Amino acid sequence: MSEILKLSDFSVSFDTPRGDLHAVRGVDLSIAKGESIGIVGESGSGKTVLSRATMGLMPSTATCTGTVEFKGAVISNLSRAEVRKNWGTGMAMVFQDPMTSLNPVRRIGSQLMEALIVRLGMSKDQARARSVELLERVRIPDPYAAMKKYPGELSGGMRQRIVIAIAIACTPELLFADEPTTALDVTVQAQVLELLAELRQEFNMAMILVTHDLGVVAGQTDRVIVMYAGQIVEAASTTDLFRNMKMPYTEALMKSIPRMDQSSGQRLRVITGRLPDPTTPEPGCSFAPRCEYATDKCRTEKPPLVTTQTGHQYRCFFPIGGSL
Amino acid sequence: MKKAQSLLIRFSQVALVLLGATFLVSILIRQLPGDVSLLINPVASEAERASLRHELGLDRNYFSAYWMWLSRMFQGDFGFFIFGGKVLPVLKTAIPPTLQLIFYTQIVALTVAVPLGVTSAYKQGTRFDRFTSTTLFSLSSIPNFGIGLILSLIIGVKIGILPPSGYKPISEGLLDHFRLMVLPVLTLAIAPISTYTRLLRAEMIGALREDYVLLALSKGLSDRRILLRHVLRPSCTTLMTSAALSMGGLIGGALVIEIIFVIPGMGTQLAKAIGMREFLAIQTYVAFIALFYITFNSIIDFLIGVVDPRTRNRRA
């Protein structure tokens, strides 16, 4: 399988009034064509920054180091005008909140047609016809009517379908979906995830699905990356991860998934404590203050990222089930 | 059905504001010191004086005097001057200059402020941005008449490339008309340019942080296209609201500036009428000034609805 995206020692920091904020630290990651990977982690662990910075969608206060290769070419040192050529056609993004990611004062039709006209050079009529097809494809009932509507006239689920239609309009090879269902109703969530999976197959698109919910990742991805405090702390194929979890952090995340079979009165278990302050890195393992297995070693020494023979990676001195 | 209803509501609002404003003025005018009848004819007999007071409605209570003026207005009688003559012909010549002044000023202010605001927002924090905001801030802290006098003196008198004062209607030549309008319009435009630029800049910087801008970016659109199509449009609502709000200040400013630049508009006439205690004329002028204000506001309200679909339902 050939690679579509490769990150090497990729870091992102922000220049803030409180000093440098290290949002992403030394990430190595590669994704094959058509592959689907999940990035999981708590709020603030750097998932959004990682995906946006990979695309190049960062404000000027951000500094990125390391390299990003897209389809074999380094894109991390390109000017904005150059990187932009990949946006929409090479990589595209679906955002978390469909209530805010569509322009409230422009009709759905014009927002969809825009990229087709500007990026693919279609005529207005071609773009309109293609937009209707796209809306049909994401199962918007009565696409002709929807074209004339403003985002405010549609429900959250419908809007997210439209955002997806916009993202796939120029048939990108890599789709970032940053918590695409977090803001939606539970029933709609499943439909949107299913739609994404179908589209991925149909267009042979690679997908990076960002979520804080391990449950979402389970059915949708080939591989899972777990992030904590800007670092990859565990990476494995999805089946391997769920069968043979190594990181105490992943285990804690796992326990915080709401389960259908739990009696309704039972409280959801959340991980106690908070993420470390990203402006002042911990001397040892960044999870140590919250880890139930932490020892003195954990608090003073940084655990390296270990790779097993099966390709399972983890960053822990005392992995669950022993180190093997 | 719904449209007709909202129009009706709008119309009754306008009528109410007009009635309220003119009634208030009718009370205020009566508070002006000095007995008009004495002012006009100090040697008049008691009977003559009484008849004049009766004609002006001064012997009636506030309500009945107001009603007298109002019912005459509806019959097309816009009042008369105590010193002779009807108000209507004066009104006909005074309205166009004032409206032109206000209209040109808004256009100039918007055409200058929109590109300035957009560029300042896009280049926020750069030298251009800082220079624009300091300059506009300093200029807008000088009062209107000050700017008017300075411009008229320097450009009109010293340099002499433009006439320092005066007015010509469009019918006497477009070029002359506009040459005379340049300085007063410039004077009046400085305050709104500064307000609009600052507002648009802040609004656009806010809008640039919105998710929909990021989505537009991620489609691979150019910065220019995003600024103009995705950011300016939603920010325009605020700009237009501000344009509506600034109307009051602008009308007030125009009235003063007319006097400095010797423009025979409503301001000049109003000042004259106040000085002469021309009750009926003052009241009629004020009614028309209020009408301008309300009309401009309604037009802008309507335009906001066209530009921004979010406000349509709210406004209905």
Ligand SMILES: Nc1ncnc2c1ncn2[C@@H]1O[C@H](COP(=O)(O)OP(=O)(O)OP(=O)(O)O)[C@@H](O)[C@H]1O
């Ligand atoms: N523009 C920015 N300027 C400064 N700091 C930022 C910026 N964007 C993100 N951060 C910081 O980077 C860190 C990672 O944030 P990020 O949004 O990537 O988290 P996340 O994993 O996506 O969380 P969530 O689940 O809440 O979306 C946070 O500490 C955040 O405060």
Ligand code: SF4
């Ligand atoms: S290294 Fe130590 S503190 Fe860190 S996750 Fe492993 S056991 Fe916990």
Ligand SMILES: [Mg+2]
């Ligand atoms: Mg996020």
